[in-house]
Amino acid sequence: MGKSRKTVQIVILAAVLIIGGYAIGSTLFASDSGGALKAGSEPPPFTLADLNGGTKALSDYQGKAVVVNFWGTFCPPCVKEMPEFERQYAKWKDQGLVILAINLSEDTLTVNNFVRQFDLNYPILRDVNRKTERSYGLRSYPTTFFIGPDGKIMEITVGGMTEQEIDDRIERLLQL
């Protein structure tokens, strides 16, 4: 009886450790992943159509510095940034920079007409029904996520940037 009591004690305390540890652990973990994204968070994954009939996923660019920019034709600062991103892309792409410009769920003609005005070499992705935008918790446009090669968000910039500001951030991103 002494032996079995010991076993019961160990089994119960182990169960408490596992269940309790999981419960407490998940509350600590939840405060990281839940709520709004911030510097240091992991960006939500996405797989979206590009303009060439293919798809691009964030996971395709693991280990690379990625700039994810949400833009719409209805947002003048976004429009202003598009050619600036193109120049930055030309400047840094040899060092492995990836720029993904996600359109804010506009229709095909609108996106095509817009893109035709510029000569953009980075992928333009198409969000549908605001799904990706929601998972990134967007509140205003443009919003740009600078994601480091470690897969963590280095910085989130809400609102338009000057080309110099974009340049500085990309430089820091590539040094990570």
Add this chain to the structure above:
Amino acid sequence: MLVVENTKCECGHQNSVGTVLCESCGKPLLPSEAEGADTPLEMRYDGVARRSQKSNPNVIDRVWNFFSSVKIAIYLIVITFLTSMLGTIYPQENTFVNNFEPAVYYEETYGLPGKIYYMLGLSHTYESWWFIGLLVMIGTSLVICSLDRVLPLYRALSKQQIRKHPQFIHRQKTVYKQTVEGDPEQWAEQFGAQLKRKGYRIHRDGSSLLAEKNRFSRWGPYINHIGLILFLLAILARSLPGFQMDSYITIPDGDTVQISGTNYYVKNEKFIVEFYKDDELPETLKGTARAKLFKTQAVLYECTSNCNDPLKQPELTEVKQHDIIVNDPLKYKGLKLYQFDFDMTPRLNAVHPMLIDKQTGKSYGPFDLPMKDSAPKHELGPFTLELYANFMEFALDSNGKPTTLSRDPVAPAFIFTVKGPGLAAEGEPYMYFPMQKDKVKFAQDVINGALAEKIEIKVEGMENVEFSEASTYLNVRMDRALPYVWIGAVFSMVGLLMGSYWQHRRIWLRIDDGDLSLGAHTNKNWYGMRSDVAGALKKIGITVDPKALDNGGNNA
């Protein structure tokens, strides 16, 4: 230091450390109890040792003993109560629905106290690690306290000695002493027969007797504890992925929206709101808009293929159709959609205009022109309309170029390249505003110039206009833990009832040389206990006032 305590009773039974009353004959063993002359005995757990009471505890024993203490359990419960109160000072984070920035909200709304409240993490008290930690500790304490007491109690009650030590009998709270004439065994049998009629189970050993009733009520608290443990586990299980969901979706009339994080899509066929008419309202409320009905005609779909392929339309299969009204959600496999709010802003979805050839007076169409993702080309009799550009909220930018101010069809505009008889071979641009107000505001006919004299695109009648009158806001909930919470609650209730409405009553008696010693014990309702004894005595010809059986002590 090793002290071997002598725990052997004079009846020869070897008791374990911490035993208060001999497990066999019931003689008080602790010096403190033995000295107390004839005050009523401490009968808790029948005087057996708690499982955890051990002479030389190791680490595991110490942890075990900590949780085995009822005092600790009470402290834990009180601390939990007090800290729960902290969570009620300001609204919790999870009570806010849309785009909510807690870091800003608390400070802005409540000033410095709000900021401190947020910084201390009290804005999510019930999800904090220390609160969950307290619940885990209470759960542990429940399991260990119960186990440490119920097993020894079960053993003690299932191997009870019938013949108890005279000290044990005389020191019960209900005692009767008397000299009896005649054969003691016969007396005991007669008395036993009377008790049996009152529902007691009788065990006899010569002239000794043990009568017992409703022992099961002793298990009530432990069944209650099992219920509470189930309850706690169910609450903790909510943090498992897929166990709980509480989110909100907005669906304009006619739209189908995915419930994020699931494979389900919901279509709002139509949202209906009805208000009371003035003659249905009491005098004081006349003239106010009082809602009579909010109803969403909803259809739930499950995606069966192409669910995560951005290049293809997902294939949806209808799984449930339901008219959602307040308190009557759409339910499907644990998923519940509740009516939450609505928005009566209309939204233009599509028009079906005609193309009129002003030169011949003939009209062609109607053709289908949705505000979003329209077909690029429309063939209408001898004419072709190629969609060149479209704008959701038309405006001119600072350079005078057409642009859109938003992505919602607030002031939609289309630019077509029109080809056909009497028009330039490469086509002529035609600007079309479906809404009359925009047509006037942006002077459609002026923009189109000469072409406006030749053709016109025009919607005839409201039946050719499709729009969403309203948007419904639904609350999506899923709580897979709820059935377990209910099971826990049922166990808990059954245990409470068992322990509250029945009492475990026992009567011991022995006759030594014609001296009758009778002691009785119950865990509550001593009044009933005494009247059972007095009633049975009366049936065999001994009249005694029930109050006279009281041997003092509390809870009389």
